[in-house]
Amino acid sequence: MMQGLEKREVLVVGGGIAGITAASQLSSLGIKVLLIEKDHFIGGRGARLTCKATSHCMKCNYCLVEDALRQLSETGNIAIKTLTSIHRLKKSKKGFEVTLIENPRVIDPERCTDCGKCLELCPYKGKGAILTAPSANIQPFYSIDPQVCGCRDPRPCEEACPHRAIDFERHQEELSYKCHGIVLATGFTPYDPSGESRYGRGRIKNIITALELEEMLRGDEHFSPLNGTKKAKVAFVQCVGSRNPKIQRDYCSRVCCGYAIRMALRLLESQPDLDITFFYMDVQNFGKDFQKYFFGAKEKLKFIRGLPGDYYQVGKEKVRVSFYHREKAKTVVEDFHLVVLSVGIGPNEETIATLGEPLGVEVDDMGFFVVPQGIAGIVAAGTSTGPMDVAETISSAKASALN
Ligand SMILES: Cc1cc2nc3c(=O)[nH]c(=O)nc-3n(C[C@H](O)[C@H](O)[C@H](O)COP(=O)(O)OP(=O)(O)OC[C@H]3O[C@@H](n4cnc5c(N)ncnc54)[C@H](O)[C@@H]3O)c2cc1C
Ligand code: SF4
Ligand code: SF4
Ligand code: SF4
Structure with a gap:
C-alpha cells in the first residue's frame, strides 16, 4: 500500500x-x-x-x-x-x-441469502416486480421494483422470506x-434506431437490434425469431447509428464489427443451415485475434460491401431489403427471415x-x-x-x- x-x-x-x-x-x-x-x-x-x-x-x-x-x-x-x-x-x-x-432497496442485502422464495411466490414476476441480476456473481441476486409490484398487505414475498429481508417501508x-x-x-447509450423510420422498428416484425439478439442468445433457449425455420436467411447490417454525418454520428463505434461477426458465427454453430449475409462499409480490425475470426468468417458468411437503403415487411415472416449490388451495378432486393441491426455506441x-x-x-x-x-x-x-x-x-x- x-x-x-x-x-x-x-x-x-x-x-x-x-x-x-x-x-x-x-x-x-x-x-x-x-x-x-x-x-x-x-x-x-x-x-x-x-x-x-x-x-x-x-x-x-x-x-x-x-x-x-x-x-x-x-x-x-x-x-x-x-x-x-x-x-x-x-x-x-x-x-x-x-x-x-x-x-429504497426493498430487499436488505445484509439479510438476503438469495434463496429465491420471494420470486417463486410473486404474482407479478412476469411483469418484472422482482428482478434478477444479470450474473450469479452479483449479490444480492434479487431486487424488488415497488413501482411494478401490485400486491397489498399481506405481501406473499414478505411472508415467504425466511430472513425478514423484505421491507416495503424503506424510503x-x-x-x-x-x-x-x-x-x-x-x-454509454446504445444507438436507438427507432428515430430512423426506414428501419421499420415496431412496424416490421423481424428486424431486431444486436442488443436484442444478445438477450436472446443469453436465454439460450429456442431462438424464437427464426421459429425453427430450415435454411433461414439472416442479415447483419453494420454501422447502424455510426459513421453517419446525417445523424451527427460520423465516428466508428469500434465494437460492432467484432461483436456482429462473433454473434453470426455463434448462430451458425447452433444452426449450421443458416444463410447469413453481412452488409458492411468496411470491417474494422479491433479487438484481440480479430483478423483470425474475420478470415474464418469469410468462408462461412456472405459479405456484401454497402448498406441496405430500405426495408419492407413481406408476408408475415420476412423482411425485404434493397441494396446496391456493386458487381451487378444495380439496386437489387433480397428477402430475409431476420435482420439484425448492429447498433453503435453513443454518449x-x-x-x-x-x-x-x-x-x-x-x-x-x-x-x-x-x-x-x-x-x-x-x-x-x-x-x-x-x-x-x-x-x-x-x-x-x-x-x-x-x-
Ligand atoms: C450490442 C452491443 C454488443 C457488444 N458486445 C461486446 C462484446 O461482445 N465484447 C466486448 O468486449 N464489448 C462489447 N460491447 C461493448 C461493451 O458493452 C462495453 O465496452 C462495456 O459495457 C463498457 O463498460 P462501461 O463500464 O464503460 O459502461 P456501461 O456498461 O454502460 O456501464 C455504465 C454503468 O454506469 C451506470 N450509470 C450511468 N450513469 C450513472 C449515474 N449518473 N449515476 C450512477 N450510475 C450511473 C449505468 O447504469 C451502468 O451500469 C458491446 C456493445 C453493444 C452496444
Ligand atoms: S409484493 Fe407481490 S408483486 Fe410485489 S414483489 Fe412481493 S409478491 Fe411480487
Ligand atoms: S426470500 Fe428473502 S432471503 Fe430469499 S431471495 Fe427473497 S429476499 Fe432474499
Ligand atoms: S465497428 Fe464496424 S460496424 Fe461498428 S461503426 Fe465501425 S465499421 Fe461500423
Missing part, C-alpha cells in the same frame, strides 16, 4: 466494468472507495452480453466482466450502493462535497458524503447533462467526456470517454484510477 493513500476516499460513479475495475484498482492501493450505481444491479451493459464461444473461445471478453464481478464479490472492502445517484455536487478546498440520493434517503476524488464511469447524454455540465467537465466533438480532465480530482473512464470494448474499458479504467 502506498503511504498516506489509506486516508484518501474516492467516489466511483457507475457500476459497469469501468467502474468496477477502477474501484478494485483504487482499493488495491489502499484507497477507500464508494461505488454508486443508479440501476438495481452493478455490472452495466457488459454483464448483459452473452458468451460468444462456438466450439472454441471467441475472445469476446464477456468472461472478463464475470471475472471482475467475481473478484469484486470476494474483495468485500468496497462500499457499493445501488439505486443511488448524485443529487448535488460541490468542489471544496479538500475535494468534493456530494449529496447522494439513495432510492428514499439523501446522504451527505465527502471525497477527495471522483471517477466518472457512467458508460450517455443524460449523465453528461446532469453531472458533467454542472462540474464543468469537458466533452469532445462526439459528446463523450474528455480524458485527462483539466479539473483536479476528476477523471473519466471506460465508454463514458468514447467507444471501446470490454478489454479496452478495463485498461482505460485502470489508467484513470492511477491518475
Whole structure:
C-alpha cells in the first residue's frame, strides 16, 4: 500500500466494468472507495452480453466482466450502493462535497441469502416486480421494483422470506458524503434506431437490434425469431447509428464489427443451415485475434460491401431489403427471415447533462467526456470517454484510477 493513500476516499460513479475495475484498482492501493450505481444491479451493459464461444473461445471478453464481478464479490472492502445517484455536487478546498440520493432497496442485502422464495411466490414476476441480476456473481441476486409490484398487505414475498429481508417501508434517503476524488464511469447509450423510420422498428416484425439478439442468445433457449425455420436467411447490417454525418454520428463505434461477426458465427454453430449475409462499409480490425475470426468468417458468411437503403415487411415472416449490388451495378432486393441491426455506441447524454455540465467537465466533438480532465480530482473512464470494448474499458479504467 502506498503511504498516506489509506486516508484518501474516492467516489466511483457507475457500476459497469469501468467502474468496477477502477474501484478494485483504487482499493488495491489502499484507497477507500464508494461505488454508486443508479440501476438495481452493478455490472452495466457488459454483464448483459452473452458468451460468444462456438466450439472454441471467441475472445469476446464477456468472461472478463464475470471475472471482475467475481473478484469484486470476494474483495468485500468496497462500499457499493445501488439505486443511488448524485443529487448535488460541490468542489471544496479538500475535494468534493456530494449529496447522494439513495432510492429504497426493498430487499436488505445484509439479510438476503438469495434463496429465491420471494420470486417463486410473486404474482407479478412476469411483469418484472422482482428482478434478477444479470450474473450469479452479483449479490444480492434479487431486487424488488415497488413501482411494478401490485400486491397489498399481506405481501406473499414478505411472508415467504425466511430472513425478514423484505421491507416495503424503506424510503428514499439523501446522504451527505465527502471525497477527495471522483471517477466518472457512467458508460454509454446504445444507438436507438427507432428515430430512423426506414428501419421499420415496431412496424416490421423481424428486424431486431444486436442488443436484442444478445438477450436472446443469453436465454439460450429456442431462438424464437427464426421459429425453427430450415435454411433461414439472416442479415447483419453494420454501422447502424455510426459513421453517419446525417445523424451527427460520423465516428466508428469500434465494437460492432467484432461483436456482429462473433454473434453470426455463434448462430451458425447452433444452426449450421443458416444463410447469413453481412452488409458492411468496411470491417474494422479491433479487438484481440480479430483478423483470425474475420478470415474464418469469410468462408462461412456472405459479405456484401454497402448498406441496405430500405426495408419492407413481406408476408408475415420476412423482411425485404434493397441494396446496391456493386458487381451487378444495380439496386437489387433480397428477402430475409431476420435482420439484425448492429447498433453503435453513443454518449450517455443524460449523465453528461446532469453531472458533467454542472462540474464543468469537458466533452469532445462526439459528446463523450474528455480524458485527462483539466479539473483536479476528476477523471473519466471506460465508454463514458468514447467507444471501446470490454478489454479496452478495463485498461482505460485502470489508467484513470492511477491518475
Ligand atoms: C450490442 C452491443 C454488443 C457488444 N458486445 C461486446 C462484446 O461482445 N465484447 C466486448 O468486449 N464489448 C462489447 N460491447 C461493448 C461493451 O458493452 C462495453 O465496452 C462495456 O459495457 C463498457 O463498460 P462501461 O463500464 O464503460 O459502461 P456501461 O456498461 O454502460 O456501464 C455504465 C454503468 O454506469 C451506470 N450509470 C450511468 N450513469 C450513472 C449515474 N449518473 N449515476 C450512477 N450510475 C450511473 C449505468 O447504469 C451502468 O451500469 C458491446 C456493445 C453493444 C452496444
Ligand atoms: S409484493 Fe407481490 S408483486 Fe410485489 S414483489 Fe412481493 S409478491 Fe411480487
Ligand atoms: S426470500 Fe428473502 S432471503 Fe430469499 S431471495 Fe427473497 S429476499 Fe432474499
Ligand atoms: S465497428 Fe464496424 S460496424 Fe461498428 S461503426 Fe465501425 S465499421 Fe461500423
